[in-house]
Amino acid sequence: MKLTVNGVQREVDVEGDTPLLWVLREELGLTGTKFGCGIAVCGACTVHIDGVAQRSCALPVSLLQASQKITTIEGLAENADHPVQQAWAELDVPQCGYCQSGMMMAAASLLSQNPSPSEAQIRSHITNICRCGTYPRVLKGVQIASEHLANKGAAPQNEKA
Numbered sequence: 001m002k003l004t005v006n007g008v009q010r011e012v013d014v015e016g017d018t019p020l021l022w023v024l025r026e027e028l029g030l031t032g033t034k035f036g037c038g039i040a041v042c043g044a045c046t047v048h049i050d051g052v053a054q055r056s057c058a059l060p061v062s063l064l065q066a067s068q069k070i071t072t073i074e075g076l077a078e079n080a081d082h083p084v085q086q087a088w089a090e091l092d093v094p095q096c097g098y099c100q101s102g103m104m105m106a107a108a109s110l111l112s113q114n115p116s117p118s119e120a121q122i123r124s125h126i127t128n129i130c131r132c133g134t135y136p137r138v139l140k141g142v143q144i145a146s147e148h149l150a151n152k153g154a155a156p157q158n159e160k161a
């Protein structure tokens with residue numbers, strides 16, 4: 001299969017029912033995307049498909065077209081300087097960190113659609129689970145990233161060109 005991942009065309013030789021998560025991690029070595037529940041609940045495996053956050057653990061790779069842009073945390077920004085990543089670093093959002101790439105991908109997707117989300121919108125959009133309970137800092141992180149965006153006066157570019 002041909003896939004476009006982080007702006008690069010890749011070819012993988014896998015069964016069509018292989019979840020995208022395992023193609024990313026095992027075939028392409030993109031281990032920033034994590035396995036948590038495997039049933040599309042926890043959000044640890046969140047990536048972007050054409051800019052929209054999706055859980056990759058329950059997404060058979062055969063459902064994807066070569067023309068669709070898959071973005072992982074490794075490809076979110078050229079120098080890991082997406083406003084969400086900057087806000088996360090400023091606030092020291094993670095505890096153990098395991099869930100955080102999924103959190104950031106969900107946050108980046110939200111902000112690309114809605115650069116100034118309300119608290120309620122953040123809470124309803126980001127349904128990822130964090131065993132360490134970083135939810136208050138995640139909420140604050142999204143709000144700070146939103147402020148950075150407002151100061152820049154532009155919606156975020158979520159993917160490398």
Ligand code: FES
Pocket residue numbers: 034035036037038039040041042043044045046055056057058
């Ligand atoms: S590992 Fe995919 S949602 Fe939990």
Ligand code: FES
Pocket residue numbers: 094095096097098099100129130131132133134
């Ligand atoms: S920071 Fe540990 S699971 Fe979220």
